[in-house]
Amino acid sequence: MKRDYYEVLGVSRTSTKDEIKKAYRKLALQYHPDKNPDNKDAEEHFKEVNEAYEVLSNDDKRRRYDQLGHAGVGSSAASSGGGHYGGGPGGAADFSDIFSAFNDMFGGGRGRSGGAPFGFEEVFGGSGGGGRRGRASAGIPGTDLKIRLKLTLEEIAKGVEKTLKIKKQVACKECNGTGSKSGATDNCQTCHGTGEVRQASKTMFGQFVNITACPTCGGEGRVIKDRCTSCYGEGIKQGEVTVKVTVPAGVQDGNYLTLRGQGNAGPRGGAPGDLIVVIEEKPHDLFIREGDDVIYNLAISFPDLVLGTKIEVPTLDGSVKLTIPPSTQPETRLRIAGHGIGHLRGSSRGDQYVKVNVFVPKDLSHQDKEMLKEMKKSSTISPAGHHDNNSKSFFEKARDIFS
Ligand SMILES: [Zn+2]
Numbered sequence: 001m002k003r004d005y006y007e008v009l010g011v012s013r014t015s016t017k018d019e020i021k022k023a024y025r026k027l028a029l030q031y032h033p034d035k036n037p038d039n040k041d042a043e044e045h046f047k048e049v050n051e052a053y054e055v056l057s058n059d060d061k062r063r064r065y066d067q068l069g070h071a072g073v074g075s076s077a078a079s080s081g082g083g084h085y086g087g088g089p090g091g092a093a094d095f096s097d098i099f100s101a102f103n104d105m106f107g108g109g110r111g112r113s114g115g116a117p118f119g120f121e122e123v124f125g126g127s128g129g130g131g132r133r134g135r136a137s138a139g140i141p142g143t144d145l146k147i148r149l150k151l152t153l154e155e156i157a158k159g160v161e162k163t164l165k166i167k168k169q170v171a172c173k174e175c176n177g178t179g180s181k182s183g184a185t186d187n188c189q190t191c192h193g194t195g196e197v198r199q200a201s202k203t204m205f206g207q208f209v210n211i212t213a214c215p216t217c218g219g220e221g222r223v224i225k226d227r228c229t230s231c232y233g234e235g236i237k238q239g240e241v242t243v244k245v246t247v248p249a250g251v252q253d254g255n256y257l258t259l260r261g262q263g264n265a266g267p268r269g270g271a272p273g274d275l276i277v278v279i280e281e282k283p284h285d286l287f288i289r290e291g292d293d294v295i296y297n298l299a300i301s302f303p304d305l306v307l308g309t310k311i312e313v314p315t316l317d318g319s320v321k322l323t324i325p326p327s328t329q330p331e332t333r334l335r336i337a338g339h340g341i342g343h344l345r346g347s348s349r350g351d352q353y354v355k356v357n358v359f360v361p362k363d364l365s366h367q368d369k370e371m372l373k374e375m376k377k378s379s380t381i382s383p384a385g386h387h388d389n390n391s392k393s394f395f396e397k398a399r400d401i402f403s
């Protein structure tokens with residue numbers, strides 16, 4: 001009896017494509033024949049995992065499998081017809097999977113967002129990207145790389161250019177990214193140069209033919225002849241690059257910028273993946289962001305609230321003088337125009353609001369206390385009904401009347 005594919009990958013039936021991919025990569029890495037030489041059990045697991053992934057990663061097949069089970073995808077013979085995995089040591093497709101898995105661990109491997117123009121282009125939005133590109137004509141496409149970029153509110157307010165050092169897969173210099181010392185290639189023995197593997201399977205619903213990319217050559221149809229010793233024939237190596245990122249004003253936590261072609265280099269000349277820069281907003285010590293406005297909480301003395309004053313308050317652009325008008329009520333928001341966050345679309349900026357509150361001291365001198373007691377005798381210092389300390393308050397009187 002075949003195991004349920006979701007069970008094989010250890011994911012739920014409602015899991016997303018990304019979750020399935022992550023689970024697959026983890027398991028493929030774990031059971032990879034290169035890591036488990038002469039281990040029949042691991043080999044079986046590896047086949048099972050690949051088979052499950054082949055179905056669940058494909059929308060069509062997954063739908064059929066969800067409706068009809070194993071019969072729906074004609075997979076009953078697929079496992080016995082397999083056997084291409086882990087052909088030679090470091091078989092091409094398997095290696096790329098491992099690299100992808102490593103990238104995932106370091107935060108790479110996000111779905112590409114389709115349709116964005118080449119170069120620095122912002123694709124704003126909280127959700128992940130769209131569909132994957134088709135296979136490049138040469139090599140295996142590089143994986144996307146995801147990094148987090150922490151920004152201060154000051155940087156977000158006006159936009160910022162950042163120079164980042166990024167560790168990623170780069171083309172091997174020794175072999176120019178081809179993976180071969182001489183550049184010579186041979187026809188792939190597994191697929192005989194077609195780049196495809198066909199697996200026919202008979203089921204109670206009829207015959208199904210599964211066509212998949214050849215696991216040995218990754219669909220290229222060619223395998224390299226004399227392996228480059230520097231990159232072990234992969235054409236890529238771990239390297240470090242400097243990337244300039246221009247972040248426009250007004251970005252928010254979770255927004256991301258997609259830098260086309262700046263992700264991991266593809267094995268053996270494959271198109272590079274994208275670099276996805278996810279914005280993280282550092283909390284600010286003084287300001288609270290509200291959309292494109294910022295709030296600053298200010299506590300001033302009771303006399304200042306009543307009499308009015310001028311006071312220096314910090315803004316994202318240095319301090320400015322703010323006029324507190326006489327008889328300002330607590331919780332009043334005073335606006336300092338144009339000192340908020342720059343609007344993502346457009347050149348103007350939001351505002352800063354200063355929320356004014358009364359400062360209530362905790363430690364008072366005897367003299368201060370006497371002064372405050374004196375102040376209480378005034379007929380205008382308390383709300384109506386509370387001015388006489390010795391008589392009943394307005395609420396007490398009301399209670400007496402209605403009880
Ligand atoms: Zn092949």
Ligand SMILES: [Zn+2]
Binds near residue numbers: 173175176229231235
């Ligand atoms: Zn090389």
